[in-house]
Amino acid sequence: MSPRLNRRDFLKLASSLPLGFVIPPLAKAFHPLQPLQGNKKNVLVIVFDAWSAYHLPIYGYPRNTTPNISRLAERAIVYHNHYAGGNFTTPGTASLLTGTLPWTHRAFQSYDSVTQAFVNQNMFQAFKNHYRVAYSHNPLANVLLRQFSGHLNGYVPMSELMLTTDGLLEVLFENDEDIANVAWTRTAKKQEEGLEGHSYSLFLSELYQWYQEKKVAAFKPFFPRGVPNIEGENFFLLENAIDWLQEQVNQFPRPFMGYFHFMPPHSPYNTHRDFYGSFNNDGFKAPSKPQDIFSDGNPDKELRRRRVSYDEFILYLDREFARLFNYLESSGMLDDTWIVLTSDHGELFERGVRGHTPPLLYQPVVRIPLMIFEPGRTSRRDVYASTSAADVLPTLLHVTGETPPAWTEGTLLPPFSATEPQPDRLIYSLNAKNNDPAAPLTRATAMILSGSYKLQYFFGYKELGEGVERIELYDIESDPEELNDLYAKQKDTGADLLHQLKEKLKEVNQPYS
């Protein structure tokens, strides 16, 4: 039997207690890193889904949604006019991962894959001298990662970082997971978007719902709007994902190239209780805009409420990204790792639209954040030239000493290019959700941007009337809110941009005609 502690011994021991809090993080920080092979640096791409540049204070948003990222950006290259390839996950992520535009990679619709050629022409294949690892919270992006998994040294299944998962489906129906998942979702999940309240199953769905809620019950007090999830199921915590990444990043063989795609601030905007109510009644009021023909008819009041929730959700990702960044810094990894912080597309809270479902390419849904943290950089550099998601892949290859392949459609991002950026460079974005990927584009929305002029071209939509096209032209420098359509007023500019866009469409349709 051990002798009882006297008061003096107890106080001695108690004085060493704080060490217990300090030693584990220190030990973690000084965890021996895998040695770097050669001179190649690591690359870490962090994507936060549906994160609009419109909502960041460093791009002019009045709400302080990213206090930490704004601080960290003082050591980054900040791109102010960066555009996604499309307005939702599938085309946006495919553009980032292949360095091509949607009309080339052809991932148009939800759960689409890219065309066969890009199975061997993508970010993971291109970084063949790196250890390549990828994870996505988002099932749409996950379809692409699975498609590219032949070039991944570490493909992390989606279920790995979920609180509740249907991981068994991946095991049982490995070769037919997409369709098995659709059927399972239709069978067991009543909350799926567009199917609210009914399912193929009469009883199983009730049991499944009860089981899911029971599993996440412990986390509910931390998330007043509900535990973060994907379409009402697949619950997750960003903290868990960041903890996991911190743990893993030390163990990857080096140099590594990691792609990590996390769900916040994608809907549902279930922020942590620490940020709940942060922007309530703060006086900020976004400009009112007319309802769009493609909108879901959300009233302004509802959009304002949703915008608050979205902004509060961004605070959550801001804290977690900062936690990851601080860890990388304390572990010394920042010195030899390029970090790219970006998104796959943005989000709309205007014109009656909440989200990114309608075929609209207004600024908040296509203009996305891009920050590049260069190893050793201590000052901020702002880039105002227009850039595309397709530029990220060739740039990362270039800065890590690889040769950008000929198949990418992007160019080197400033300041890494030897030449000055062309002010009239054409930037494109596309929504062709209702177009067959194997057919020419006949029903889509295409965006072309040149300098400060941006043209949106809608064609093939029955909502517009048989054969009717919709064309809008904005000067986004003088009218960043896109309130004044100049197409009727500045006919020459509009006609010129439309001609260039139509020529491009003709060119990309050629192989499918």
Next chain:
Amino acid sequence: MVNFITSRYSRQGLWSLFLICAFPLHLWTLILSFRDVSWLMERTNAWDAIGVISYGLVFALIESVVIFLVLILLGLITPGQWETDRRISFLAFLVLITSVWAMISQLLFVWNVSLPEPAIEYLRHSAHPLRIMYATCLLVITPTVLLPAYSFLRTQKAVTVMQDLIERLSLLSMFYLVFDLFGVIIIIVRNF
């Protein structure tokens, strides 16, 4: 345990009970999965749409087995002096009436039926809207279960009517099981 079950059920009775369990679950799955065919074909292709229906049917088969097992256990607590037919009829009735209510609750969403505005207003201003809703549902559903159940205890006619119904529905269920078999084959083909 096996002896206890065989003393309560005949083999034919168990088979009939399983078919009755399968009937509403498959019917509902087929109705809803056929509603999805058009958008599935639009987004993918006919083979994937067939795949979704096949998985749906197999999930329905698994659900049928689970419900069937639960019913068998439930049947063990029915009065011992009941003859097998009465027990099977009673259990079949239970599964059918529960399925009908489950279908109604989902149809309210399918047809986008909501409560009348005054009722919503009333609930909104009440202190316990959920409790009120559950109590109302219970008030409506309970008699539809208890009254027929009572008739099983009192009359032979209820048993006869139920037996006729079981006979007719069993035939349809057999067709559904054939569909399930095709579903299993399709899933195997898709996965290998």
